Amino acid sequence: MSKTSHMRKGEESFSPKGLRREQDANDALPCDSVLASLSSLGATEHDRRTFLKMAGVPCLTACVSSCVAGWPSLALGAGSAPAEDSRFIVEAQFYEKLPYKKTRCKLCPRECVIDDQERGYCGVRENRGGSYYTLVHSRVCAAHIDPIEKKPLFHFCPGTLAFSVATAGCNVNCKFCQNWDISQSRPEQVRNTYLPPKELAGLAQQNRCPAIAYTYSEPVVFYEYMRDAAEAGHALGIKSVVVSGGFIQQDPLKKLCQGVDAIKVDLKAFSEKYYKEVVNGELKPVLEALVTMRKLGMWTELVYLVVPTLNDSDAEFRALAQWVKANLGAEVPLHFSRFYPQYLLKNLPPTPLETLERAKAIADAEGLHYVYLGNTPGNAAENTYCPKCRRIVIERIGFTVKEMHLRKGKCEYCQQAIAGVWQ
Amino acid sequence: MRQRLEPNRREFLKKCAAGAMLAGGTHRLPAFFSTREKTKVVYARDPLLRGTGSSLDSGRLLKMLDRAVQALYATDSPLEAWKKVAQPGEVVGLKVNGLAGRGISTSVLLVEVVCARLQDAGIPQKDIIIWDRLNADLERAGFRVATRQDHMRCFGNDTLGYEEELAIYGSVGSCLSKTLTQVCDAVINLPVLKDHGIAGVTMALKNMFGAIHNPNKYHLNIGDPYVADVNMLPPIRQKVRLHICDATTAQYEGGPSYMPQWTWPYNGLLMSRDPVALDYTGWQILEQKRAEKGMKSLRAIGRAPDYIATAADANHRLGTNDPGQIEQVEV
Numbered sequence: 001m002s003k004t005s006h007m008r009k010g011e012e013s014f015s016p017k018g019l020r021r022e023q024d025a026n027d028a029l030p031c032d033s034v035l036a037s038l039s040s041l042g043a044t045e046h047d048r049r050t051f052l053k054m055a056g057v058p059c060l061t062a063c064v065s066s067c068v069a070g071w072p073s074l075a076l077g078a079g080s081a082p083a084e085d086s087r088f089i090v091e092a093q094f095y096e097k098l099p100y101k102k103t104r105c106k107l108c109p110r111e112c113v114i115d116d117q118e119r120g121y122c123g124v125r126e127n128r129g130g131s132y133y134t135l136v137h138s139r140v141c142a143a144h145i146d147p148i149e150k151k152p153l154f155h156f157c158p159g160t161l162a163f164s165v166a167t168a169g170c171n172v173n174c175k176f177c178q179n180w181d182i183s184q185s186r187p188e189q190v191r192n193t194y195l196p197p198k199e200l201a202g203l204a205q206q207n208r209c210p211a212i213a214y215t216y217s218e219p220v221v222f223y224e225y226m227r228d229a230a231e232a233g234h235a236l237g238i239k240s241v242v243v244s245g246g247f248i249q250q251d252p253l254k255k256l257c258q259g260v261d262a263i264k265v266d267l268k269a270f271s272e273k274y275y276k277e278v279v280n281g282e283l284k285p286v287l288e289a290l291v292t293m294r295k296l297g298m299w300t301e302l303v304y305l306v307v308p309t310l311n312d313s314d315a316e317f318r319a320l321a322q323w324v325k326a327n328l329g330a331e332v333p334l335h336f337s338r339f340y341p342q343y344l345l346k347n348l349p350p351t352p353l354e355t356l357e358r359a360k361a362i363a364d365a366e367g368l369h370y371v372y373l374g375n376t377p378g379n380a381a382e383n384t385y386c387p388k389c390r391r392i393v394i395e396r397i398g399f400t401v402k403e404m405h406l407r408k409g410k411c412e413y414c415q416q417a418i419a420g421v422w423q
Numbered sequence: 424m425r426q427r428l429e430p431n432r433r434e435f436l437k438k439c440a441a442g443a444m445l446a447g448g449t450h451r452l453p454a455f456f457s458t459r460e461k462t463k464v465v466y467a468r469d470p471l472l473r474g475t476g477s478s479l480d481s482g483r484l485l486k487m488l489d490r491a492v493q494a495l496y497a498t499d500s501p502l503e504a505w506k507k508v509a510q511p512g513e514v515v516g517l518k519v520n521g522l523a524g525r526g527i528s529t530s531v532l533l534v535e536v537v538c539a540r541l542q543d544a545g546i547p548q549k550d551i552i553i554w555d556r557l558n559a560d561l562e563r564a565g566f567r568v569a570t571r572q573d574h575m576r577c578f579g580n581d582t583l584g585y586e587e588e589l590a591i592y593g594s595v596g597s598c599l600s601k602t603l604t605q606v607c608d609a610v611i612n613l614p615v616l617k618d619h620g621i622a623g624v625t626m627a628l629k630n631m632f633g634a635i636h637n638p639n640k641y642h643l644n645i646g647d648p649y650v651a652d653v654n655m656l657p658p659i660r661q662k663v664r665l666h667i668c669d670a671t672t673a674q675y676e677g678g679p680s681y682m683p684q685w686t687w688p689y690n691g692l693l694m695s696r697d698p699v700a701l702d703y704t705g706w707q708i709l710e711q712k713r714a715e716k717g718m719k720s721l722r723a724i725g726r727a728p729d730y731i732a733t734a735a736d737a738n739h740r741l742g743t744n745d746p747g748q749i750e751q752v753e754v
């Protein structure tokens with residue numbers, strides 16, 4: 001199919017379906033899709049022009065909190081959805097060619113060695129005749145307008161919106177994944193729309209989102225699209241923020257840091273055992289990536305999902321906090337987030353509030369300045385406190401900023417500098 | 424409905440037996456569930472399968488298939504044996520392996536002779552579905568995609584898609600192919616005898632990765648225990664009735680892609696109702712060839728397919744990998 005041809009039905013039909021995800025979980029797919037109004041019009045299919053028109057409707061930003069329909073819906077079994085569309089297929093930026101038409105991917109530490117016609121672990125990169133390709137450039141399966149606090153980024157342009165996108169695929173397989181229906185699927189198994197970088201940036205601008213967020217699944221696996229979109233965004237004055245597991249090799253990370261403005265990393269535990277057994281990944285490269293991000297001056301926040309019995313010991317919280325302070329700095333925000341049972345971890349209860357409070361107390365005691373609790377709406381630990389005078393400088397209710405007492409990045413009361421990117 | 428199955432054999436056997444009854448009540452549990460009987464793996468070979476040329480002789484292939492199925496089911500005629508595989512009224516899926524294109528995929532001719540025998544046994548064309556992961560894989564292997572319901576059908580999972588809910592066993596959580604769950608009553612598994620660069624070998628057990636939506640997630644640790652766990656998912660365990668491994672051409676290195684320099688004309692079939700015994704047997708054939716060629720064993724190069732042993736363990740009991748329990752029948 002040529003690049004200018006119309007989209008195929010299977011790639012662009014968005015049928016509203018029931019939402020199965022927790023509404024209050026950080027950066028789970030929300031029910032406020034930018035395409036929600038299509039559902040309310042009863043549309044189940046639309047072409048790209050309609051998509052752009054609808055997404056560009058100004059009132060959409062105002063409707064952001066309205067719960068209309070769950071999009072995207074998992075389209076496993078999406079009828080005749082085509083697997084092949086040349087618009088989405090772009091040669092990968094980090095790989096090496098091996099004998100016998102094999103390739104070795106150099107994007108994430110997994111370094112998949114792939115035979116001809118086969119895909120890597122993430123399911124979105126394919127060897128074709130000895131060259132390696134991403135299959136998800138501009139192939140968006142989720143698009144929503146979210147408060148930046150939902151990423152969560154609490155010290156990055158608070159109170160603003162992020163035009164948030166994802167493609168299928170992920171380079172790990174966390175047993176607690178709340179978006180498994182897109183992260184653990186191949187691109188042809190979910191419904192997609194073609195959203196090239198310039199149009200994505202344009203949509204963010206039309207919807208008054210000062211940032212594009214790459215989120216929901218794992219942006220490392222749609223690396224080429226993310227970088228191109230970040231560049232297109234910057235050309236329009238739109239920032240880019242990345243929500244990632246941080247499981248990426250050093251070279252691609254360094255290039256990425258040149259083009260984006262903030263990275264939130266899900267540090268899933270502080271033990272290799274957990275990474276091996278629950279995440280299907282490795283901790284060490286994630287820690288190395290974090291150190292590199294900070295060295296390069298990237299604004300970084302951390303989320304630690306506290307899973308009962310698996311990563312919730314005092315010793316692990318303490319080791320984590322000590323490592324963060326020593327290697328990243330006390331001013332890096334750390335969000336302890338509440339777990340809800342889902343996907344392959346349904347046999348555990350939600351994290352008790354006391355566990356989260358214990359984690360925060362330990363991290364506070366170790367000297368971290370900004371320790372938050374997530375997925376606990378209304379908790380005082382959602383606010384930002386000045387590390388010097390201890391007064392509230394940003395008051396939040398859920399993902400909404402209620403009051404700000406910051407002036408030029410400083411506490412309004414005592415002039416203490418508050419680390420972050422404030423505009 | 425989410426399917427979660429704990430590795431409890433008694434529960435499983437109950438469900439499996441119930442499933443078999445629902446499917447017509449004629450299907451006994453495979454022999455490997457018995458502690459007394461040995462499990463049969465039939466080798467059928469014909470040195471003249473290709474005559475003097477390179478292409479397969481359909482007549483000889485059919486005869487070889489007949490000898491194998493008769494030996495496996497201990498019947499006096501192939502027809503009697505095929506009637507034990509599937510009953511009229513059942514929809515039979517033939518799960519082929521077309522990933523590597525024509526060089527080292529399930530041969531179209533083998534599928535044709537199996538279809539011929541199924542029809543002889545009273546299964547109408549419209550109740551036969553040749554099936555694999557993707558339409559593109561089938562086409563690369565030489566099949567023609569066909570979806571008309573009044574004819575023999577041939578399509579990939581991309582035609583009907585996958586269940587939305589996860590089927591879970593052990594370390595695996597996958598959405599199963601609707602072709603398997605909603606269309607087929609019985610499945611004949613038609614893998615290829617070949618090497619696999621990540622999983623060690625790929626035959627009967629590994630071919631079922633073509634029934635799940637996320638096979639790329641389960642190649643870690645040389646496929647162990649993932650390959651075994653996938654085969655525990657109830658629709659796979661209950662519906663797959665026979666494994667016919669296409670060993671007309673086999674490949675001992677460089678798989679799963681076709682690498683002609685490492686293939687040889689084995690001119691045979693391996694047939695069993697026990698996928699573990701079949702895979703164990705096939706693995707030994709590949710090892711023997713590797714040794715003949717002066718290559719190191721898969722164990723020595725760090726990719727022994729230990730998922731075969733896992734499939735035989737107390738949590739899986741998908742068959743046996745104990746050579747003392749495998750009766751090898753050469754025909």
Ligand code: SF4
Nearest residue numbers: 105108111112120122
């Ligand atoms: S990005 Fe994907 S293909 Fe590349 S190494 Fe990671 S999992 Fe493998």
